[in-house]
Amino acid sequence: MKRPKPLRIIRNLILFFFISTIMAVVVYRFLPVYITPLMVIRSVQQTFKGESPVWHHTWVPFDEISPNLPMAVIASEDNRFAEHNGFDFIEIEKAMKENETRKRKRGASTISQQTAKNVFLWPQSSWVRKGFEVYFTWLIELCWSKERIMEVYLNSIEMGKSIYGAQATARIKFNTTAAKLSAKQCALIAATLPNPIRFNSAKPSPYILRRQAQILRLMRLVPKFPPVEEKKKEVDKSKKKKKSKL
Numbered sequence: 001m002k003r004p005k006p007l008r009i010i011r012n013l014i015l016f017f018f019i020s021t022i023m024a025v026v027v028y029r030f031l032p033v034y035i036t037p038l039m040v041i042r043s044v045q046q047t048f049k050g051e052s053p054v055w056h057h058t059w060v061p062f063d064e065i066s067p068n069l070p071m072a073v074i075a076s077e078d079n080r081f082a083e084h085n086g087f088d089f090i091e092i093e094k095a096m097k098e099n100e101t102r103k104r105k106r107g108a109s110t111i112s113q114q115t116a117k118n119v120f121l122w123p124q125s126s127w128v129r130k131g132f133e134v135y136f137t138w139l140i141e142l143c144w145s146k147e148r149i150m151e152v153y154l155n156s157i158e159m160g161k162s163i164y165g166a167q168a169t170a171r172i173k174f175n176t177t178a179a180k181l182s183a184k185q186c187a188l189i190a191a192t193l194p195n196p197i198r199f200n201s202a203k204p205s206p207y208i209l210r211r212q213a214q215i216l217r218l219m220r221l222v223p224k225f226p227p228v229e230e231k232k233k234e235v236d237k238s239k240k241k242k243k244s245k246l
Helices: 007-027 039-046 068-077 089-098 111-120 128-142 145-155 166-175 182-192 206-219 228-245
Strands: 158-160
Touching: 007 111, 007 228, 039 111, 039 206, 068 111, 068 182, 068 206, 111 145, 128 145, 128 166, 158 166, 158 182, 166 182, 182 206
Parallel strands: none
Antiparallel strands: none
């Protein structure tokens, strides 16, 4: 007995969604992310304003980004990034309690959640988007290493008007490369991330300078990323591969 056509269509749509999203996550485990939904959305917004659509973005691998930058964003955005499985339930609980009395609600999104949103979803917040964000966060935590999540995050996040990722920010804001960013520059970048259009890391306001000082202090307290033992394992693996080839 054949299923009614609407049920077959729904089934096929669900199958297509799961297969396509899993494939996309697997592909992005290995390939650079050159374009994100936010880049496209910002370009469309520029077009409607009568501006020429433009974005500045250059992908660089993790080892060509200053080690100060992951430490700065962890200190600023997600202290337990290396420990949690994509969701920081301690921060979620804190945010829920604080939001009972706060006029301006604060979120508790992790770097993993922000990466999932940046790469696969749209910026406007809604319960639908939050649901997809949970799904994609779970997928990337399952398929990617923490280092890969950080690499994609630092290459895709908006860091200024039409500026995306560490390399473009380093070049435009500080006339240097992502690899040569200092701890102070990285702390300035991290301080502007909650609103990179409003705040300029190259011309910091007194508020951003205060945030920079806080982040620099926290950078000395949060655990090293990537963890030293994980880095040592990777080096040992690469040495073994070279020996086997010889």
